[in-house]
Amino acid sequence: MVTKFSSFIQTFTNLGEKDIFKSTQGRLTRMYSGLLMLFLVFFIAIVYIVLHVVILNNQERELQSLVNQEANFIESYLLKDEQNDLQGMDDQELVFAGVNQFFYYVVNSKGEIIMGNESDPRLRSDLLQLINGRFQSEREIRKETLHDEGNSNGRGMKGGFHPREAPKDIRLIITSRAIYDKGQFIGQLYVGKDITFTYQLFRSLLLILIAIGILFLGIAIYMSVVMSKRAMIPISGAFTRQREFVADASHELRTPLSVLLSSIDAVEMTIEPQQRDMVEKILSNMRQEVRRMTHLVSDLLTLARSDSNTIQLSLETFDFRPQAETAIESVRPLAVSKQIKLHLNTLGSLITVGDPQRLSQLLYILLDNAIKYTPQGGEVKLSLSIVGQQLCISVQDTGIGIRPEDYQRIFERFYRSDKSRSRQMGGHGLGLSIAKWIVDTHKGTIKVSSELGKGSTFMIHIPLVYKE
Structure with missing residues (x-):
């Protein structure tokens, strides 16, 4: 029951967690609920234990x-009537009956009962077994459980008929005290008290506390949801404004960058021959920086649109092999400039379900990243295959490698494991974030394995059957 209720809470708090904010809100709700439930459990436990002990x-x-x-x-009776024993005391009009007293016995040194009585004569032999040799010290209190078989045939001890009783357990607390007359030991008094009702009270109390706990658990979950929503309001508002700014700024920057690039090309055509070498070098550097800025702005715009869920996948069934061949050819000039060998390993056609443009972008990002971090004379291999109902993509390089503690962080935005080297190579830390977003939108997985100084391998699995 507890497992099902926990599953309900998990489903309730995960409902609609489609972006990072709802996911964070869900975690906050679980955290608040967990703290309140922990407090509630401790409160119930402390109340129950305190009442139990008291x-x-x-x-x-x-x-x-x-x-x-x-x-x-008894001692007063012996002293007053100058009796040497308790014979005849049973004839006195004396009643030893405290609240819920179940029995009392006076036992002499030989273990014989001098006097006594019990609530149910059928249990005398069982009661004698409980007290016989069980007490180690004077006035020790022992807790015992006595099993009563009941009266299954409805017949009483003396042949009369009584209501049928079911078997039950009787909870007793028993203590004893020695009885002396003028310094002479007369016998040991044993008294047993029935506390069965007390334990029934404990069970009822526990059920009531659990019921109250479940009620307050629902209230705690509701309060946690309200608290998490209020906690997320300023964060969500700030991020929304930031996202809108990035999207607007990226969109506005694309046009002037395109104009700058066109202007550089136009200026290059008007250079006088005697100034060509110096001016061409300056323009080449400007063109490289403008292209880098254009690429960065394009990546920022892609991520901003992905955050706002304004990018929709255009799902098609197509052959992925031509896309891979085109991606290889597009990065070949970069590989040739570093004397890096490019390999494409695939067999036959690769019929895939997905967005052709985004999957091509994924290949370009991974190949560009592999070439960028592979030294002169290295190798980059792109392997494609279909295994079962999945498209498997592997990009392997002989580059600088990645530290194990960076395996997950390399997919974070603007993260660079070696910032100085990344800047020298022209990286800005967004490519792998976009790659992971593309894989996630196709319901796939991306993993990396690496060894420092020997290279890295990125492994992607994308299901061929797309599920919403």
Whole structure:
């Protein structure tokens, strides 16, 4: 039952977590609920334990008072009537009956009952077994459980008929006290108190506390949802404004960058021959920086649109092999400039379900990243295959490698494991974030394995059957 209820809470808090904010809100809700539930459990446990201890201690004090009262009464009887034993005391109009007293026995040194009585005569032999040799010290209080088989045939001890009783367990607390007359030991008084009702009270109390706990658990979940929503309001508002700014700024920057690039090309055509070498070098550097800025702005715009869910996948069934061949050819000039060998390993056609443009962008990002971090004379391999109902993509390089602690962080935006080297190579830390977003939108997985100084391998698995 607890597992099902926990599953309900998990489903309730995960409902609609389609972006990072709802996911964060869900985690906050679980955290708040967990803290409130922990407090509630501790509160219930403390209340139950305190009541359990207080009530049982009260019952033990009553029993101790009862045995002292009856022992004093017997000793007074012996002293007043100058009796040497308790013979004939049963004939007196004396009733030893405290609250819920189940039995009392006076046993001599030989283990024989001098006098006594019990609530149910059928249980005398069982009661004698409980007290026989069980008490190690004077006034020790013991807790015992006595099993009563009941009266299954409805017949009483003397042949009369009584209501049928079912078998039950009787919870007893028992104590004893020695009885002396003028310094001479007369016998040991044993008194047993029935606390079965007390344990029934404990069970009822526990059920009530659990019911109250479940009620307050629902209130705690509701309060957690409200608190998490209020906690996310300023964060969500700030991020929304930031996202809108990035999207607007990226969109506005694309036009002037395109104009700058065109202007550089136009200026290059008007250079006088005697100034060509110096001016061409300056323009080449400007063109490289403008292209880098254009690429950065394009990546920022892609991520901003992905955050706002304004990019929709154009799902098609197509052959992925031509896309891979085109991606290889597009990055070949970069590989040739670093004397890096490019390899494409695939067999036959690769019929895939997905967005052709985004999957091509994925290949370009991974190949560009592999070439960028592979030194002169290295190798980059692109392997494609279909295994079962999945498209498998592997990009392997002989580059600088990635530290194990960076395996997950390399997919974070603007993260660089080696910032100085990344800047020298022209990286800005957004490519792998976009790659992961493309894989995630296709319901796939992306993993990396690497060894420092020997290279890295990115492994992507994309299902061929797309599920919303």
